[in-house]
Amino acid sequence: MEMEGRIRAKFEESIKSELDDSPPSIDSVSLARALIMNPSTSEATANLVFQTLSPFLKSTHDSLYLRHTLCCLSDIAVNFSSLSRRVFELVRSFSLNCSENSPRILAQALSVLVLISESVEDLLCELNELNESLFLSIGFQHCVAVRHWLLLNAERLPIRPHLLLTTFLGFSKDPYPYVRKAALDGQVHLCKSIVVEDRTIIKGCYFRSAELLNDMEDSVRSAAVRAVAQWGQLFVTCNHNNNTKHLSDALFILLCSMVRDMAIGVRIEAFDALGQINDVSEDILLQTLSKKVLPINKGKKYPKPCSMNQELEVALVAGAFVHGLEDEFNEVRTSACRTMNKLTSVSAVFSKESLSFLMDMVNDDSMVVRLKVLETMHYMATSNHLNMQETHIHMFLFMLVDTSPLIRTSARNVFRAIRLREKALFKLSMDALLENLELYPQDEADVFSVLFDFGRHHGNFALKVIEDVSDEIEPSCEGKLNFDSRRVAAFLVLAISVPLSHQQKICNIQPRLFSYAVTLLGRISHALRDTMDQHTLLRYLSHCSQSAIISAEEFCFEIKEKMTLSTHIGSQTNSDNELTNAATCMSRLLFGKMERTWQLVKYGYTREVLKMLGNWEEEVAGVKYETSVSTFILLYLRMMKLLAKVMVHFVSPCNLGHKLGELSILLGNLNTSLLDIRHKFIGYTKEEELHILELICLSHTLSISRIETYDCSTLKKLYAVVSQMESLQNTNFVIELRNLLSEIGESSSIPVPTPLQKVIDIFSFKTTSCSNFLLSGHLKHIKAEINTCDNEFENPSIFIAGLPVGVTLRISLFNVPSKSRIWIQMKLGMDFPQFVFLDLELFEGCDEFRKFMFTTPFFKTPKVDKFAIKVSIGMECLSEIRSLRRHGGPRCDLVCLCEEVELFFSQPAKVL
């Protein structure tokens, strides 16, 4: 404080000591800046500094002074938000009136304006007015540094994209390489964020960047490669003629001509760019693998984009990948591999041809490249393009005994997906896997799991191998089994995988092998933990070992289904659709068991049921990719757990272990859980909806049958639900329930224990629609996400006690129908929450996804130094009975769409 006063005094003194007309010296400005930069400086001082400095901004042309002052002003605006608007006005009028100033000063002024407008949104439109003309006037002056700065920052300024694009195009002619580079990068960046439809501009940009591929400067060539790839593709797509293929080939050739550039950066860019192109003729693609021009490509010419007279020759493409793969720099080699990977999906012939090149790369001296190669091969194997030949396989098999565990794992991964066509190759691979196992026992689990997959994919080969080695597996003459030998264990794993092979309808594996495998159950099930659990495995093994000839089909169904379930979910290449199918599969399995579960609940086996449900829940939660269906299943399982817990109170009411009030809490939770299930998803089929309503009825009935949980509103709700159900379908359950309700209405004794047993009896997962509970897969989960925009405990927002404070949230909404009523709920401690309605029509986006910033005041700021509020987003359950009568708040129950987020506030440091 004292310090501030002293410096302030010094500043004032230094200002006074100077002549009236001349601007303050640099020393005074530095003093001012020292004051501003100090976070504890009071606003009054800042104001004084501002007042003192601002008049000189208009009167002087001393560029040194102006630069320092603008710097100082920008600091004021940043550190004292209350002054930022005034700074903005001042600088704005300065930049409008002082066009005779040097471009550096004007650029700096512009930078201050942009900086302020980025934090104060409504200033943005004011900036708009002066921006374009100022931008152009500065850009077209002689100062190169300023021009460069402008181009780099152009996208921060609100300038019309079309104007910006033509400016970028124009500056690509600049004699200064950094300006050219910035212009090209600007084009590419802009092109990604806007839609350009004007063909003359697209072609102009494309041709201009193609010209710059021959630039003297490395960085410009790099940028030009990016630009060519971007504009070239746009150019190809906007061409509606039939020659799209021709143009696309020309673009490919043009980019290929850059892969031999002297600069490593350009080469990397060129390969990356090639990977973006997904439409190339096969002939051209094959040419990339041969340094000699293929006969089919001899004499082929394509128009060169930048000059009318020249032509692109296919010779430019020759050996592009050969060069890339033997490049000195592993970055280039990796990029070439990556691009090859992408292009294998374009042509099967290319994919086949490129294999031998990839095989050579397994000897590369860089681990990164070797891993990339294996990744590429894995990709090819999964897309069934990997046609392994005997000439290649030796080198590849050596990867299995590499010293690096990473390489070994990646190599084995290829084996998981590979399909071999010859038995000899299969045997070689088997031997290599066994050698891997011998040399590196630590890989055992993974090798077993690979063998299991390997055997399933090559049932016939595996069978033959097992026949060949059967005497190794059989007990030796002393009757000793060699199962502790890894080799034998590996053969057993291979053997047990055979019945699951698609090729083997009937299993020819000797049944006793399965019993041998049982002795290794722990090891095998550990290895196959991703595929099936120990229990299933044991059942599978014992089944197979019992019958001499296994008609495996009906038995395997279960395992297969489970396996497809986890393998589907496990592999990354599957689309969302398949994931949903997998989840649907899972749901079918689960709901098939629900009836039995309910029986157990009714008979009071609560503990067992809870354990089982818990296991299932774990399994579902373990699924890597969350889908709407898996979320639904999770919620459903949690609801079932609650239901089971509630049922204990009814099934064995005498149990004294129950705590007072536990039931009502449980019922309340069950109710919330059911509300969530009902309202947080859209796309239920009629059966599904009915089932959920039945569950709600059950829950309501349970709660009205006990005195401690009875609430007259529940009865009302029950009536409402029943009538809803009637409108859907008249099932037995509904009819019975309706009858009961009429009885209750007549008896009007409260509570109503009599009907309870009946309802529970009627309710079963069989009589209801549960048996048809096959999820359609059209379910969509409604959810929301809140981001607090940098508000953290460490970095609280400022508030003044008693006055409202602004709360800024970045909100994302998923699958929220536009007609739904969404509320922001802000809770301070145990107080009644404050609700803010979100009118969805005000925000852009579709029902599937909306994202927007939202600022709302929070009114009831407490008289404390610091506080935190919890914010969440809720959706009104419109179909529910309007139970809440809150002034201004939601009228129905809310379901919470996201997790609560905490926002922190603190008072500004008090000025003494």
Add this chain to the structure above:
Amino acid sequence: MTISSLVLGAGQEVGKSCVVVSINGKRIMFDCGMHMGHLDHRRYPDFSLISKSGDFDSALTCIIITHFHLDHIGALPYFTEVCGYNGPIYMTYPTKALAPLMLEDYRKVMVERRGEEEQFSSDHILECMKKVTVVDLKQTIYVDDALQIRAYYAGHVIGAAMFYAKVGDSTMVYTGDYNMTPDRHLGAAQIDRLQLDLVITESTYATTVRDSKHAREREFLKAVHKCVASGGKVLIPTLALGRAQELCMLLDDYWERMDIKVPIYFSAGLTIQANMYYKMLINWTNQKVKDTYASRNAFDFKNVCSFDRSIINAPGPCVLFATPGMLIGGFSLEVFKQWAPDELNLVTLPGYCPVETIGHSLMSGKPTKIVLDDKKQIDVRCQIHQLSFSAHTDSKGIMDLMKFLAPKHVILVHGEKPKMTSLKAKIESELNIQCFDPANNTTVTIPSTNYAVVDQSPTFVKSSTTPNFKFLLSPDKSHLVVSDLRVAEGILVSENNSKTKVVHQDELLAMVGENKHGIQFAYCCPVSIRNEESTKKMVDNCYWIRCLYSSLLSELPEENVRDCGENITVESVCVSVCMKEKCDYRIGISCSGAKILHFCCSWFMPDEIVATKVISVLKNLVIGFE
């Protein structure tokens, strides 16, 4: 200004590289090699062509050596110590370090084995090396105030460099031998984009397009691995420098990854010493070696064990690198004799073997017996593997480098004549660069660049620093073309007694004190009038102009037609009614009968096409009342 290159060696042949280049009064000798194929006077370049008097110090500014191979450096001690050149010599650090080894080895072979008279002694080599100035990569050396040279990485062997030389505004690059693809221990050639008058490039593989080396590496590893796995011994006869290190790196890396415990040996002598140098010259290797240097020196071969003669007959598998290559004698032959009869063993021959070496006979077909002399013969039952690696760039590499450097002229050396001719034609047709392939002892002279320094007017400076771009439509109107006028515009003014100056076009008139003159064309065009009535009515000129305006508008929609009251303008074409009885621009006599009205048209040269259009409209026009 010219650059003249006197080719003293490697002209249309491989061997004794030596080119003397004269630029702007400076004379540089690039390389000073010897021919290994000749033992007579043709072994060395004909130095007398440089200076008849033998005063080489004043005839040459400096000597630049690109790398340590004998066909590039072999004649250097002879030239300096015997012929007496005392001027500066430039080479890179590794070349200076390894060249004495090579020279000494060669001298020994010549003198001790073949019993020839020595051309230079060990002392000569040492003395010669004392005169050498070393250069680093991309370091610019000022040989004197006019000549600057700079070395660029060339691959090929360790320390090989391309040299850039500049005297005044004339610039050139001498490539030496180079490789555009990297190998296990060396990187690819690397050079900046330079504005060059001349490039002198090697052309060993002028027509060959080489395929990827990876397949050959794979075959090599597979063969060696198979051999040692079955307990055999592998013999790799190789040169001491370069290939041995490369193959050893390949094996060492593979050994490491596959965890193979079989020992690798280097035969004693040169190779061990060379390995030591390699370890110090990490900076000259490729990215991988440099990157891993911090953790481990790649030439610190992990699996290489110390060599002992007893291993030759010791049981168990091993890999042995032995000098000399090609099995021409020495230790490698000795081992070969011992190992060849066992079919488990393997002999790998890297690189090219000349005819009449054992290496050659092994590679051509699979002999069962090799006759050494009358008394001795070797049973060959071992496996033979040939490995063709080359450290020279292929034709595609040469073309790539020439395309990248884009010099004004190219001279090809270090190659075979027919292949060079084919490459020369390719460079001339595909790259449009003038190319030469001179024979030995001939001179090629080419013009060189000379820049003139001129003053510039302030207006020109201002205009050329301020962006001034324009958008035009391309000739086929399909896309925007941007042009920046500031860079292109400027007029070179050369006045007597004052320096040449560049001025802005607007300044020119004021500067020379002249008015602007333009050539204007004119034509008075007759137009028929529909009927007599119209002339009788007293219509004024404005009426005719309006009539003409509307028809021009409809006939020439693409032009910028403007009505200016008294006349009509289309660009610089101006059309007005001509009331003169006799107009100078009228051609021929108007035909009688129909009433004629004259329109006088005038235009400037650039708008001739527009004018033709306007006049053709006028000629076909009939105006007046209906």
